[in-house]
Amino acid sequence: MLVIFGTKVIGKTLRSGTFVCPRCNMERTYLLKQNKKYFSVFFIPLIPLNNVGDTLECTFCKTAYVPNASFLGNTYTSSTADIDSLSKPLAAVGKRLGAYIIDMIFLIILNFPLAFVVKYLPDLFHNKFYLVFFPVWVIYFFIMELFFKGTIGKKLLAIQTVSDDDEKPITAVRYLLRGFVKAIPLINVVLLFNDKHKGFHDFVAGTIVVEK
Numbered sequence: 217m218l219v220i221f222g223t224k225v226i227g228k229t230l231r232s233g234t235f236v237c238p239r240c241n242m243e244r245t246y247l248l249k250q251n252k253k254y255f256s257v258f259f260i261p262l263i264p265l266n267n268v269g270d271t272l273e274c275t276f277c278k279t280a281y282v283p284n285a286s287f288l289g290n291t292y293t294s295s296t297a298d299i300d301s302l303s304k305p306l307a308a309v310g311k312r313l314g315a316y317i318i319d320m321i322f323l324i325i326l327n328f329p330l331a332f333v334v335k336y337l338p339d340l341f342h343n344k345f346y347l348v349f350f351p352v353w354v355i356y357f358f359i360m361e362l363f364f365k366g367t368i369g370k371k372l373l374a375i376q377t378v379s380d381d382d383e384k385p386i387t388a389v390r391y392l393l394r395g396f397v398k399a400i401p402l403i404n405v406v407l408l409f410n411d412k413h414k415g416f417h418d419f420v421a422g423t424i425v426v427e428k
């Protein structure tokens with residue numbers, strides 16, 4: 217199979233210095249690298265996505281270590297510090313997409329009885345069916361997240377929405393805003409481009425999605 221699209225990790229050197237390489241067992245030069253994932257086409261990195269963790273590389277034996285205080289002292293803060301400190305791991309992007317697709321299948325099936333109901337509504341709704349189903353989608357996301365702590369798709373894939381700030385629980389208003397933005401198609405691709413994988417709906421609601 218010809219692979220056209222993919223991802224590629226590229227390391228950018230943040231700084232260099234010397235350390236005692238555990239493998240060489242002597243003082244060597246290191247390169248501290250910030251690794252970023254790129255969306256690539258024909259192996260050419262085109263669009264920067266999220267940071268995937270730093271590495272400290274011995275320039276002699278090429279061994280890559282996880283940078284820490286024993287190598288670098290207290291002068292180092294990881295590029296992914298804000299995700300490393302989370303109490304539960306972020307939900308994989310594939311799982312979130314899967315949950316979204318499951319929910320959309322459910323909502324599209326729900327359109328059939330709605331189409332029947334529309335016949336009994338004023339003429340305006342006949343030509344503008346989205347005026348009927350869009351609010352239903354928003355209400356679905358809102359009610360499921362608020363009362364059941366997750367949509368059907370999220371439940372099936374064992375992921376959940378939590379507040380990005382542990383101090384501030386998610387209010388009903390934030391869930392409602394989140395549902396509204398989430399119902400707008402395609403807008404949430406933005407989640408691929410930031411470390412916490414926040415979709416546009418996560419930014420407006422101050423939420424992140426994590427594994428259960």
Ligand SMILES: [Zn+2]
Pocket residue numbers: 237238239240241244274275276277278279
């Ligand atoms: Zn070495």
